Amino acid sequence: MNVRRLIPTAALAGAVALGATALTACSGAAAGTGGGKDGKVGVTASFYPMAFLAEQIGKDHVKVDSLTKPGVEPHDLEITPKQTGQLGEADVVLYLKSLQPAVDKAVSLSGVKNIVDAATLTELEVHGSSGHDHGAEGHAEGHAEGEGEGHDHDHGEAGRDPHVWLDPVKYAEIAKGVGAALEKADPDHAADYKKNTDELVGKLTALDTEFKDGLKNTASRTFITTHSAFGYLAERYGLDQEAISGVDPESEPSPARMKELQGLAKQENVSTVFFETLASDKTARTLAADTGLKTDVLDPLEGITDKSQGADYFEVMRSNLKNLQKALGAK
Structure with missing residues (x-):
């Protein structure tokens, strides 16, 4: 577990x-x-x-x-x-x-x-790639086996x-x-x-209520993102975060991790690989191309630029919600 x-x-x-x-x-x-x-x-x-x-x-x-x-x-x-x-x-x-x-x-x-x-x-909490556990033993075991591959990175003091x-x-x-x-x-x-x-x-x-209501009923509960930044969001709203990289969005994932994500995308009915505005989208687009998935933006809100999907925290968070709903098949 x-x-x-x-x-x-x-x-x-x-x-x-x-x-x-x-x-x-x-x-x-x-x-x-x-x-x-x-x-x-x-x-x-x-x-x-x-x-x-x-x-x-x-x-x-x-x-x-x-x-x-x-x-x-x-x-x-x-x-x-x-x-x-x-x-x-x-x-x-x-x-x-x-x-x-x-x-x-x-x-x-x-x-x-x-x-x-x-x-x-x-x-502060400790999150791995997945921010929420649905109780799937095989899924959890996959994380344990892959921890050495570099995708379950230490975020800071004591891994928080x-x-x-x-x-x-x-x-x-x-x-x-x-x-x-x-x-x-x-x-x-x-x-x-x-x-x-x-x-x-x-x-x-x-805003919390909007996320709860907007993500209550979805076809999938798993999303793939380049940056392991959404553990709290996933935890709060019952989703699974699967990150290509760890806390550093510029780090290169291992071939084993990319292969693992390809299999997981099929297993969990994933439609979209998310990238962000302040870091390279290269690995996200590579994974999407290899798996036939779409790409979209999920912004970790570490900064606002003219490329951001909104002018402030609330606007960008609502854009994130809209993009998650679309990717997860919200009903």
């Missing part, structure tokens, strides 16, 4: 409190005054999903900068000494530990005291999968923690942060 393993963490309430405590004051300014330019709280976010939270919750009270610029694959990000120095000037740093090693190192070297690690605001923002429920938990942290950092505007957080959580709850 491909049983999900949970990594013990502090209770969510405790994690939120810890995240908020880390922001008891803005560097270079008294709490509540805002240490950024124009009296705004300066927030440096590691990449798009973190920046989006800060912008949605902070709105006019914050100035948000992202370390990962549009079009840059977050896993490949390199940070210069100058950027590390600039990082130390931020009032608040918001990042997700274990996703971007360069950011983890820069944060540790920056001397920043006001840090929110999103990984402490929800429970960092792609939590692709699950609206977990993303909402992180939003609550970020909101509480900003309230603590800038108490003069705490009521606004609370209101904005509640609105964002409400939108994420509605």
Whole structure:
């Protein structure tokens, strides 16, 4: 059985409190005054999903900068000494530990005291290629035998999968923690942060309902993607994720893994191989050509560019839902 393993963490309430405590004051300014330019709280976010939270919750009270610029694959990000120095000037740093090693190192070297690690605001899990288990012993055994082939990659600390923002429920938990942290950092505007957080959580709850209803009845429950980023999404909505590569979308799969996926596509009635906007679609198109399958986009939402199927998190997530429904034969 491909049983999900949970990594013990502090209770969510405790994690939120810890995240908020880390922001008891803005560097270079008294709490509540805002240490950024124009009296705004300066927030440096590691990449798009973190920046989006800060912008949605902070709105006019914050100035948000992202370390990962549009079009840059977050896993490949390199940070210069100058950027590390600039990082130390931020009032608040918001990042997700274990996703971007360069950011983890820069944060540790920056001397920043006001840090929110999103990984402490929800429970991280360990996912293999498949995000959900239907109890098929042969299927599970196939994963165990293939683990050495390089498709069940370690995602970070203790193998925890960092792609939590692709699950609206977990993303909402992180939003609550970020909101509480900003309230603590800038108490003069705490009521606004609370209101904005509640609105964002409400939108994420509605999105969760859309996914539940939209993926309730489908002809297939298995999808193939280049990047092992959708374990939480698959887990949440009872789907099977089969990834060509691991956490690194640019890594080359082994011939054995490609052959395994060809067989699985036939067995599980898979119609589509998904690729993403920020990484090469070469392996997805090769697999699709070899198996007679179609290709489509499933966006891990690590960044927004002019090629994205939407202008923000919600638009791209709804495009993902539409593409999944089409590929899985939603009824």
